[in-house]
Amino acid sequence: MTDRALPQMMTAQSAAESLRRLTQFSQAIGEITSIPATAERVLSEFSEMAQCRQGALYLAEHERADFCRLAAQGLSSTEPAPLTISADHPLVRFVATHRQIADQSTGTSIAADAPLDRQSPPLDGMWGDIIIPLVNRGRLVAFVLFQSQPATRQLGSEPIELLTAMAQSAANVLDSQLICEDLRQSQTLMRRTDRLRSLETIAGGFAHEVRNPLTSIKTFIQLAPERKDDAEFMLDFSRVVLDDVYRIERLIQEILDYARHMEPKLTEEDVNEIVSSCLYFIDVQARSQEIKIEKELASELPRVMLDRQQIKQVLLNLFLNAMDAIGKQSGTLRVRTSKMMKPEGDIWVQIEVQDTGCGIPAANLERVFDPFFTTKHDGGENEGTGLGLAIAHQIVQEHRGNIHVQSAVGVGTTFRINLPSHAY
Ligand SMILES: Nc1ncnc2c1ncn2[C@@H]1O[C@H](COP(=O)(O)OP(=O)(O)O)[C@@H](O)[C@H]1O
Ligand SMILES: [Mg+2]
Known part of the structure; x- marks a missing residue:
């Protein structure tokens, strides 16, 4: 941080150069439509600016209280950056409040030399120490984490000012993309609901x-x-x-x-326990199909008001579909539960059911929740009815929750059920 203390005068030429670079960068990311591609671009540009080869970009998870790694570069396999970082992490909280580039190793905000909380633990003992916040509308949308190199330590105020401006522009673009994504999801849900009615x-x-x-x-x-x-x-x-x-x-x-009419009979239930009991049901069949079951249950899950039988029906439907999708090749069925925090502070619970099965072609993705949509036409008793997911959707809606699907052909499928912890 030595030369940061020295007064720096921007020459007219370097100011013009910075402005040109900022404009080019803003234009380039403004043209990208996908969030992951934007993240890649932002990371590579920042890494060049900050002269850091190793870094990762983390994006605020939809309605969840943590940040997910969306892009990474130069990571060594022995010291990988974590996949998620909690929004509660002191360093994350610090940049969310101060909105300035911070340096964990010296415990200061690079731009203003404001001291960090000295008690901050290192980021899960990992390598990252420079953190660049991307803030828009007063909200930390994302941040970039770098492992600094000696050169970074010499960064003068010009690159830092430029990085700060670029971060603002990137935050703006990512935030708009997130809003679009949200809108798309709500529209999809509305269309689906109409159809179901x-x-x-x-x-x-x-x-x-x-x-x-x-x-x-x-x-x-x-x-x-x-x-x-x-x-x-x-x-x-x-x-x-x-x-x-x-x-x-x-x-x-x-x-x-x-x-x-499915008015659920709500009782306070432990979602982890319901998940485990449904998995128990399918255990024998899973074994015979050589399907590995992975269970990742959140340790501090709030209890949820729900209709136990109905939610079991939903989960069994998803598990059986997953096993159908894996079919004769062996595969993995992964079930994860987690706690989510809505922006209004409501607490929700998420159940994620992921399989390594055949996947769903894009053209079918929106139809899987339609009543009678099935691709299981093998005749006899195993023929599909196409009602499993329609019922699952209906039940989840009755619980004031929502269900989403994500899939890639040949890779697998993930269903996510989100339930409010206090439905009424
Ligand atoms: N995990 C999954 N992987 C691949 N395709 C799936 C999965 N879950 C559902 N599907 C697709 O959605 C369709 C509808 O599912 P569902 O409503 O449960 O009816 P059914 O199982 O009787 O066909 C299935 O026929 C299948 O094409
Ligand atoms: Mg089914």
Whole structure:
């Protein structure tokens, strides 16, 4: 920090150069539409400016009280930057309040030399020490963490001023992108809800689903009198017909579950315990399919007011779908619970169900919650009804929560259920 104490005069030329660089940078990131790509660009530009090769950018998690690593560069595998950093970390809190670039190793804010809280523990014992906050509308949207090098220590006030201006511009862009993302999600939810309300869809879907098995039953009944002595015909066809009857029965049961007015009976429950008991149910089947189950349950999860049976039904549906998606190749089913903090201070609980199965093609992603949408057409008893996720969505909505899906073909699928800890 030696030359920072010295008064620095910006030459006209360097000021023009800084302005040009800032403008170019702002224009470039303003044109990027995806959040991860923006993060990459911001990190690489900052790393060049600050002359730090090792760094990572962390973005505020949607409605969660921590920051997630979104971009990284130059990290060594022995000392990786953590994937998440809590918003409660003293250094994070410090930059959120002071909104200035800070240096943990000297315990000062680089720009104003304001002392950090001397009691601050190092960032989980990791390497990062320079932290650049990205603040917009008074909120810490993201921050960049660097491992400083001797050159950084010599950074004069010009690069720091430029970095601060760039950080403002980057915060602005990232914040707008986050808002767009939020808006997209709400629109999607609204569209889905509208569709689910439509009785026509359900009635039409049901009629369609039942027509095929009914036709086969009808054909059998028509043919049976004249073919009754053909044992092979009678045996084969009666099997088919029985499957069809099962299918109709299953459809009726599921549609009743779906249509029944589902006012949940709320009791205060431990979500971790419900997750564990559902996993217990599927344990045998998972083993036989060589599916590894990974359970990451948050230790301090608040209890949630919920309908135990209904939430179990939702989770089982998700677990069975995940196992269907993994199919015959072995794979992993990962279930995670965590606590989330809404901006208004409400506490929510998130259940994440992730599989390494076949994934869902983009074209189907928005349809998976539609009643009767299924890709499981293998016939017989395993044929899908396409009601599992529609019911799951309905139940979660009745709990004033929401459910989202993210998927990549060939990689896997993640469902996230968010539930308010006090639903009413
Ligand atoms: N974890 C998953 N991985 C891949 N595809 C899935 C997953 N979960 C649901 N799907 C897709 O969504 C469709 C609808 O699911 P669901 O409503 O449970 O009905 P069903 O399981 O009877 O087909 C499935 O047929 C499948 O195509
Ligand atoms: Mg299903």
